[in-house]
Amino acid sequence: MTTTAAGAGSAADQRHHILATALDLMSAHGAPDTSMRHLADACGLNVATLYHYFPSKDALVHAVIEDRRYLDRLAEDVPPADPAQPPRERLDAMLRWLWRSTLREEALVRLILGESLRGEPAALDTVTLLFAAMETWFEQWLVDFFPELVGDKGAMARVLRGQVIAWIVEGILVPPADREASFDRRASELAALFAAG
8 A cells, every 4th residue: 555655646746747847848849849759858758658647748738737726826816905005006016916926937828828829729728717717806806905996897807917918928028137127117007007097
């Protein structure tokens, strides 16, 4: 029985290693240019082992996206919201937190963006779910943390979602050294616009 438990643990570790390596390779080169042989070599495994865990490359892409639990974490994580701060500062802090949380998932964002542009079904499904979840949670955060903001919170949530997506794309294109300053400036500008309304 001890052998089975150890084997299960190592199988889970091996699966995690494959998914982490696949995410790195696919976010850098795209899924089409990441062959199962290339992934197997990078993992120090044979191709048959990869197919043991993932019956196809599509299944692998889907598993890589699902493994990060981004949608679950969006529901679980709560942005900072100090009620003693004016709405503009609170919103600015929330946007900066959201950006930094997203930036920690840059490899996943690159993969989802690239695969969505290629029409990959798992990525498109994830994007559809992600957009809906972002809108739901952004609206809830606005209701809970910014009751004094006047206007349609659903419309504000959609604008925030659009801005975050634009910032993600911009963040990928902007040199890493300029990202923080660029985003902080935009977060302050958007917070000022919302708070002024």
